Amino acid sequence: MNKSLTLLLAALAFVSVPSFASERAEKGWQWIEQGALIVDVRTPQEFDAGHLDNAVNYPLSQLATHFASIDKNSQIVLYCRSGNRSGQAYQYLLSQGFTNLHNAGGLVEMQNAQ
Numbered sequence: 001m002n003k004s005l006t007l008l009l010a011a012l013a014f015v016s017v018p019s020f021a022s023e024r025a026e027k028g029w030q031w032i033e034q035g036a037l038i039v040d041v042r043t044p045q046e047f048d049a050g051h052l053d054n055a056v057n058y059p060l061s062q063l064a065t066h067f068a069s070i071d072k073n074s075q076i077v078l079y080c081r082s083g084n085r086s087g088q089a090y091q092y093l094l095s096q097g098f099t100n101l102h103n104a105g106g107l108v109e110m111q112n113a114q
Helices: 002-033 044-048 060-066 084-095 107-113
Strands: 037-040 076-080 101-106
Touching: 002 076, 002 101, 002 107, 060 084, 076 084, 076 107, 084 101, 101 107
Parallel strands: 037 076, 076 101
Antiparallel strands: none
């Protein structure tokens, strides 16, 4: 019975992840339609291999430099490859006083939600 419960919980977790992922991407597109700044935090090489239209490439390691002159109330959508680096960027920018941020997840996730 314990094994069945574990399998059921694992299956539920697996099913709920895609739902969450598409919700964050859809919200990202809503913000983009409202004029949000689109920031790709991947490396320049990843960015050159493909990115969202109108996105700027501010690699995670260079956020402090790129965001030094951006209004902290600007609406900003962050994305990367999987949502991990954009999540780190979100936390960093939040700690720097930015107030209008959204982690939209990964590039493919965003493209699939469009």
